[in-house]
Amino acid sequence: MKASCISMLAAGMLALFTGLPAQAAYPERPVKVVVAFTAGGTTDKLTRSTSEKLGQALKQSFIVENRPGAGGNIGTEYVVRSDPDGYTLIVDSVGPIAVNPSLMKLDYDPLTDLVPIVQIATVPNVLVVPPNLPVKTFEDFLKYAKSKKGLNYGSTGVGTSSHLSSHLLMQHIDAQDATHVPYKGADALNDLMSGRLDFMFATAPSVMGQIRAGKLRALAVSTQQRLASLPDVPTVAEKGFKDFDSGSWFGFFAPKDTPADVIATINKGVNDALPTLKADMLNEGAIAVGGTPEDFGKFTHIEYEKWKKIVEKLDTKAQ
Structure with a gap:
């Protein structure tokens, strides 16, 4: 009798779980990719070419939206304040991420309020x-x-x-x-x-x-x-200026608390796309990078420390 009741309970639980709808794989709807600068610039070009490849690989639209202004801060803050569901991302660059925190008073911290996903390229x-x-x-x-x-x-x-x-x-x-x-x-x-x-x-x-x-x-x-x-x-x-080194870089970020599986999906998609974009990037003056989210996170912090020293040394003001 006891064994029979356990069997019935197990069967009921199995029916309950099998009746639940399967969780849809990300992305199940179009993804917005913000560019914090105007159309036609390097950030915009790299974002559009990479997003097109992502869309092809993930069978979903990655729609680029330009939100320029304030040295990239307007678009960056927009993404910081967005829902961390993976459907609003940003391709950002050295200025908004590594320079502006030392140069300006911000109401957010891009190094902690955004999650680094993958570096696309470095650009002289x-x-x-x-x-x-x-x-x-x-x-x-x-x-x-x-x-x-x-x-x-x-x-x-x-x-x-x-x-x-x-x-x-x-x-x-x-x-x-x-x-x-x-x-x-x-x-x-x-x-x-x-x-x-x-x-x-x-x-x-x-x-x-x-x-x-x-x-x-x-x-x-x-x-x-x-x-x-x-x-x-x-x-x-x-x-004659041996220490002069002032290039730029670009990469994908998401709002803080974006699910790890979303980060992993975008990271893999970009890394898979970069070999097909490498030659065109190089011809246009960009060097494809790729790598893990951890690699990119360490890199952004190194860049922040580098530019912080430069800003302090030059006493550069936001003007």
Whole structure:
């Protein structure tokens, strides 16, 4: 009798559990991927190409949404405040994650309020000038910058590596009166090509087309190594500024408390996609990275400490 009751109870429990609907695999609906800068810039380009591959692999739409402003803080905070369900992600960069916490007063901490998923790429900045500027080489530019008062330089926003690369170089050559003109994103390039700006450090993918078309002149690269897609362009470091190293990077993040299985799914999807994107990225000046969430998390903290020291040393203000 006792055994019979146990068997009946077991059968009832089995029927109960088998009657429950199976949990749908992520993602079961479209995923929003926020870009904290304007369309057409490097963050936007890398996000769209990677999101397209993710969508193909995961059989779901990954919809890119641009939310520019405040050096990337507007889009970043939007994602920080979003539900941690895996359906709102962000591809963010060095400025909003590693620079702005030291440069500005924020109502959130991107290093703790966002979960790193995977790094997409590292990207050098390229010092570019309009063709009508009377300089042909980096040495010419240094002489020009030291002699000319009231230089104007653009950036993709306060606190971005684009901004700080220029600021750092102007500090090095004592061109203190150079004026920074921040833009929400890639719009700075239009003013640069028209001659309203004198120079800019721009992420390589955002200016590769203009360089090849002769609309901008590349004078130097901001990282320690030359760029394979611009092999004849020297680095700032090899021209006498040995510690100059000011590149950018990009990667996927999610709101804090996003489920671990979602993080794992996006991480695997991006790592699987990068080999198919690597050649195109390299041609445009980006270097594919990939790796684990733990790798990316350690990297972002190292970058934060690096840029914190630079910001403090230069006494850079958010302006």
